[in-house]
Amino acid sequence: MWTNLEEARVVATHASRAGMSGSQSVDRALRLLALIGREPAGGLPLVEIVTGSGLNKPTARRLLLALMRAGLVEQEPKSRHYCLGEEAFVLGVLAARRHGLLELAMESLRRLSAVTMDTSFLSVRRDNYCVCLHREEGTYPVRTHALQMGDQHPLGVGAGSLALLAALPDDDVDRIVTANEAVLLAQYPGFAPALIRADLALARERGFSVNPGRLVSSSWGIGAAFRYPDGRVAGALSLAAIDSRMQPARQEELAGHLAQEVARMERLLAEMFVSGGKGMGGRPVNVALEARRA
């Protein structure tokens, strides 16, 4: 096939670099950014960034300096921890013009919490994880604080997270659960992969997910996912309460409310797609259609 050795060598080196980005340092820097974003508001010390990323200290530091120059990361002068910077916040607001899920969902969340008196959540997928984008407090005096805004858990851990997973095709589910296996076993004793698969089957059967206090005992949750018009999973709405408020009869009731709001979200998203019509802020909105990541 190869006409000469030169060509073979070129293609060989190229093949060996298959999957190589051609932008190693940028990829690394952005991985650091995601790593820092994953962490609760306290920020991360350099060592943890080094161990968490697998990079070595000078490299991590150099990339962090670049991120800081851009304002995406800040270093607290006292603790020297690295955390997300103001520019990340501003960029997020700018990105919200297209990806305004939160804004779209706020009305649903408020209504869910008002009607049920329980705390409601909006969660989205982020790789093999699930991020809680908003927590809307309920009024019932006994509340669970197992899930806070910004918290991230592997897909399948928690009601909203499980709903997202259950909405994905089987091969994705397999890939994701496998990828998370190590983390699940190490950090989530209540969530053995087999258990997640069982919960997931149940969720699909019922049409809504239930987390019977597996993360924090007595802290139950119920969730349902919603999709973009093209079928991609967009996010999940969920409710959390103590076990006594989550018995079978009430589960059905709550699931009904969730279903209503899921329908609303899918209607709004559909509206955004036709004609790129007015979405939030009186601006044309046009959610990108292609799937993310390879």
Add this chain to the structure above:
Amino acid sequence: MWTNLEEARVVATHASRAGMSGSQSVDRALRLLALIGREPAGGLPLVEIVTGSGLNKPTARRLLLALMRAGLVEQEPKSRHYCLGEEAFVLGVLAARRHGLLELAMESLRRLSAVTMDTSFLSVRRDNYCVCLHREEGTYPVRTHALQMGDQHPLGVGAGSLALLAALPDDDVDRIVTANEAVLLAQYPGFAPALIRADLALARERGFSVNPGRLVSSSWGIGAAFRYPDGRVAGALSLAAIDSRMQPARQEELAGHLAQEVARMERLLAEMFVSGGKGMGGRPVNVALEARRA
């Protein structure tokens, strides 16, 4: 940073060790990210990114691919324009745990718009520019749409923007106006640098800024900046209306409302600093103190 390649090359080979970042490609990639964020929701075609950044096509494309791999940028399949991705939105929400200005300001904006019937805005500084983070509609039937959420103008262009500029020390003002001079002359015919300086002096004297329809005629604005407890400028609140609703007497009235909300914002920011107490989301919040960018 470099306006053209000649200059970049000269400096690279010449001052080889002095002040070089050590992460050229990361810096470049993040500059592209900011460039894309600057653009209204429609996104940017590759050529504009190439010309706008001064990079060449393969380089720009390679960096964009890296940004896309991280989800920070997406490419619309149809127009092939590049725009901010979902990950940027999610990161923004995560960053909001620390930089929750918008959340903090929402109540003020709602009250301003309710009381005055006019549209109100939250703006923050971004380098030499000013970004509008939120637009809260007023109820008065005749409204100006000169400023939309996400819009960016040089500091000094518009009421909120001018308020931010006026709140900065003189040497910063000089540096910023000088840096923006070319853009102002080319794209903002109503805002000659000298005029901005005059408006600014007036704003400082009065305690609030006024834009007498310089961007869009008959579209007036009035603004006031607020600060972090350490003195750094945090943002600006502003109001917009048609000229007939912005005569001197009403200016004073509106300025009074603004002053009240500025006081509220500064009180809330001060509370965040003592003890890193509970801020938004029931989480300890701790706004970083150090200034951004060198």
Add this chain to the structure above:
DNA sequence: GAGATTGGTCCACAATATGGACCTTATTCT
């Protein structure tokens, strides 16, 4: 105050990012 841990920097070396040249696909013009 000796030992350990973490933050941060230096610099020789080679792997990585660079950009001129080139190919491919839309769009415009005659």
Add this chain to the structure above:
DNA sequence: AGAATAAGGTCCATATTGTGGACCAATCTC
């Protein structure tokens, strides 16, 4: 239509850029 123009996208030899072992400095721990 078909040519011409412009934009999107890719290749690959080269040298510039990024890398990481070694090292110093400042805290923390006992």
